[in-house]
Amino acid sequence: AEELYKSNMMSAKDYSNAKKEYSNALSEFNERKQILELYGSSSDNLDATYRVIAPRCGFIVQRDLNAGMHIRMDNSATIFIISDLKTVWVWINVHESDMAKVHDGDHVSVTTVTYPGKIFSGVINRMGTTLDPASRVIRSRCELDNSAGLLKPEMFITATITSQTKETVLAVSEKAVVLENNRYYVMRQAKPNEFEKVQVVVGKKFSDMCEVQGLSEGDIVIEEGALFAMTDYNLK
Structure with a gap:
């Protein structure tokens, strides 16, 4: 730039700007050179590798470092x-209707799409205190052993909670319940060799049984062939 200026091929303004740019570039170069020397390298070794030693063992789950950033001891x-x-937390959404049934210490069975058929076991060790106003769920926390390293952060899971609170309910075989006109019915024995049609309310389902309301303990209902028996009853 200086030779161009002396040869009258560059204006004084362009020459002044070029000098400023050179000065800025030189300052930046010297600054980076000092940083390299501070970390034991030099301007001749721009591809130097620096080792950052972690204070503990583990996995990197978040990185806040980008190319060109300076790592300072005083920062x-x-x-x-x-x-x-090795131990992970699983957050479970408990619906508002089930909140009263879930407590600290309840057993949890966790399954994932990644490992079908494999069950991870743990217990509830913390119940949330705030209900989400949009989803109407409260978050509960379960701690799981992950020594095999199979569970990863942000994975979706399905959790089955077994409540420690024992609740006795009346249940019948699913085969005994017949859906008719959006209502559930069973065929209950009224007298020997005589059955009547009774409407019931179906609750929870577990295995091949389902909870029902509308019957009494000891009632006898038709299990096999309930649909045919009800069809015959309706034709009478």
């Missing part, structure tokens, strides 16, 4: 977040 900003994934 407390986090560059990596390391987590020990």
Whole structure:
């Protein structure tokens, strides 16, 4: 730029701007050179590798470091977040209608899409205190052993909670319940060799049984062939 200026091929303004740009570039070069020397390298070794030693073992779950960033000893900003994934937390959404049935210490069976058929077991160790106004769920926390490293952060899971609270309900075989006109019915024995049609309310289902309301303990109902028996009853 200086030779061009002396040869009258560059204006004084362009020459002044070029000098400023050169000065800025030189300052930046010297600054980076000092940083390299501070970390034991030099301007001749721009591909130097620096080792950052973590204070503990684990996996990097978050990185706040980008190319060109300076790592300073006097800067407390986090560059990596390391987590020990040998034990993981699972957050479970408990619906408002089930809140009273879930307590700390309840057993939890967890399954994932990634490992079908494999069950991870744990217990509820914390119940949330705030209900989500949109989804109407409360979050509960379960701690699982992950020494095999199969469970990863942000995975979706399905949890089955077994309540410690024992609840006695009346249940019949699903085969005994017949759906008719959006209502559920069973054929209950009224007298020996005589059955009547009784409407019931179906509750929870578990295995091949379902909870019902509308019957009494000891009632005898038709299980096999309930649909045919009800059809015959309706024709009378």
